[in-house]
Amino acid sequence: MKYPSITAFHKSILNGEASFTETVNYYLSQIDVNKGLNAFVNVFAEDALARAAALDQQKLAGMPMGKLAGVVISIKDNICYKGHIATAGSKILEGYHSPFSATAVEKLVNEGAIIIGTTNCDQFGMGSMSTNSHYGPVRNGADPELIAGGSSGGAAVSVQMDMCMAALGSDTGGSIRQPAAFTDTIGFKPSYGAVSRYGLIAYGSSFDQIGTISNNYEDARTIFEIMAGSDEKDSTSIDIEKDAKTYAGRPKLAYVEEMFEGDQEWMQENRAFLESLRETCDLVKVDFHYMKYLVPCYYILTTAEASSNLSRFDGVRYGHRTASPSDLKDMYRESRSEGFGPEVKKRIMLGTFVLSEGYFDAYFTKALRVRRLIQNEVNQILEGNDGFILPISASAPWRLDQKIEDPTQIYMSDIYTVLANLTGNPSVTVKIPTEKYNSRTSNSVQLIVNRGADMSIFNLAEKIYKKY
Numbered sequence: 001m002k003y004p005s006i007t008a009f010h011k012s013i014l015n016g017e018a019s020f021t022e023t024v025n026y027y028l029s030q031i032d033v034n035k036g037l038n039a040f041v042n043v044f045a046e047d048a049l050a051r052a053a054a055l056d057q058q059k060l061a062g063m064p065m066g067k068l069a070g071v072v073i074s075i076k077d078n079i080c081y082k083g084h085i086a087t088a089g090s091k092i093l094e095g096y097h098s099p100f101s102a103t104a105v106e107k108l109v110n111e112g113a114i115i116i117g118t119t120n121c122d123q124f125g126m127g128s129m130s131t132n133s134h135y136g137p138v139r140n141g142a143d144p145e146l147i148a149g150g151s152s153g154g155a156a157v158s159v160q161m162d163m164c165m166a167a168l169g170s171d172t173g174g175s176i177r178q179p180a181a182f183t184d185t186i187g188f189k190p191s192y193g194a195v196s197r198y199g200l201i202a203y204g205s206s207f208d209q210i211g212t213i214s215n216n217y218e219d220a221r222t223i224f225e226i227m228a229g230s231d232e233k234d235s236t237s238i239d240i241e242k243d244a245k246t247y248a249g250r251p252k253l254a255y256v257e258e259m260f261e262g263d264q265e266w267m268q269e270n271r272a273f274l275e276s277l278r279e280t281c282d283l284v285k286v287d288f289h290y291m292k293y294l295v296p297c298y299y300i301l302t303t304a305e306a307s308s309n310l311s312r313f314d315g316v317r318y319g320h321r322t323a324s325p326s327d328l329k330d331m332y333r334e335s336r337s338e339g340f341g342p343e344v345k346k347r348i349m350l351g352t353f354v355l356s357e358g359y360f361d362a363y364f365t366k367a368l369r370v371r372r373l374i375q376n377e378v379n380q381i382l383e384g385n386d387g388f389i390l391p392i393s394a395s396a397p398w399r400l401d402q403k404i405e406d407p408t409q410i411y412m413s414d415i416y417t418v419l420a421n422l423t424g425n426p427s428v429t430v431k432i433p434t435e436k437y438n439s440r441t442s443n444s445v446q447l448i449v450n451r452g453a454d455m456s457i458f459n460l461a462e463k464i465y466k467k468y
């Protein structure tokens with residue numbers, strides 16, 4: 001790895017050991033070497049080099065530098081960057097160049113960050129394997145025959161294989177944390193609203209969050225602090241607590257026994273890791289009554305929101321339009337049929353169904369009520385405890401060629417990650433130390449804390465991780 005952290009990079013720049021241009025060239029060559037993994041959709045080489053050259057000049061002239069001067073960052077293909085292409089991994093947005101930047105991107109760029117390109121993902125973030133992309137599947141850098149996880153698989157691999165210093169992803173139901181767990185990187189999903197969603201192409205608006213994939217907690221914290229804060233362009237955005245708690249004594253961590261059940265080696269590792277935490281933490285066994293409702297509740301609400309959000313893609317305003325429609329209706333129908341992938345279509349139909357008259361109360365309203373019960377119970381769990389610890393995935397990353405006929409089986413794999421999106425709490429991954437990395441891939445658990453306590457979560461995660 002070229003630079004273990006942003007701080008290390010800035011030290012090299014200050015010492016004159018590296019220039020911004022050399023650094024960008026290094027990451028561009030890494031992108032080139034790892035092309036086969038299909039992590040990037042678009043690389044903004046010219047643009048990145050021009051920004052680097054300007055920064056080198058600035059440094060030479062002794063001008064002040066931003067907090068992220070020259071920090072090379074990739075963004076998921078569903079995050080807008082002014083004047084650049086953004087397609088959310090879908091054909092329907094073919095050729096779409098955003099006329100504005102996402103607030104998160106704008107804040108990073110204002111601090112000198114260099115956006116190196118957009119990363120591959122499941123269309124509109126719908127998937128857990130990064131195989132539902134118009135651009136083909138993302139491959140895991142540890143073993144190209146394995147999935148990288150999803151939907152921010154490209155983002156995770158871009159950090160895993162040192163193609164950038166950090167990545168922005170989006171997490172609606174685990175899309176940052178699960179690929180991070182599969183690629184030996186750190187994934188962080190902020191509190192709902194902590195980072196403005198303006199400029200993030202919407203999937204499930206009451207779930208979506210922009211977050212980071214990075215090499216360490218320090219970088220995640222640095223980038224998050226710059227992106228965070230309420231924004232008048234997103235009415236759901238909030239200001240989070242500024243102060244970070246420190247954990248001098250033994251932190252109290254809640255866990256649910258049932259969540260760690262399973263015979264697979266992967267789950268045994270999760271269990272053994274949990275047990276090992278008893279040395280430094282107080283583990284508090286708690287009950288959680290809604291396990292079997294998590295996935296149904298998530299998929300009813302997110303597909304409902306998606307069916308509404310994706311209605312704007314009609315072939316008129318953005319991207320792909322069918323070649324020779326017979327009339328206006330045909331143009332809408334054909335443009336959407338040709339532009340959306342099968343998974344997106346499935347979800348639009350499911351979402352339209354749960355919102356339709358006669359089914360609305362039975363599905364949508366009921367799911368909203370269940371969501372509230374889940375939120376209340378998680379709040380209760382966190383009341384007397386510093387954090388809530390749970391697995392990320394029930395199984396290790398599977399092979400790309402493994403056929404999974406039953407789509408609900410894939411949906412069920414999201415069971416542990418959707419919780420933090422249903423409740424809006426921040427969640428970060430904690431690596432399980434294992435010697436098997438590279439011969440297999442990594443494994444991580446996740447930590448959840450109170451909504452708004454994002455700055456504290458890094459300290460707690462670090463405390464748990466540093467034990468090793």
Ligand code: GLN
Pocket residue numbers: 124125126127128150151170171172173174175176203302414
């Ligand atoms: N796998 C989940 C889904 O398909 C989560 C995706 C995400 O977080 N964007 O909806």
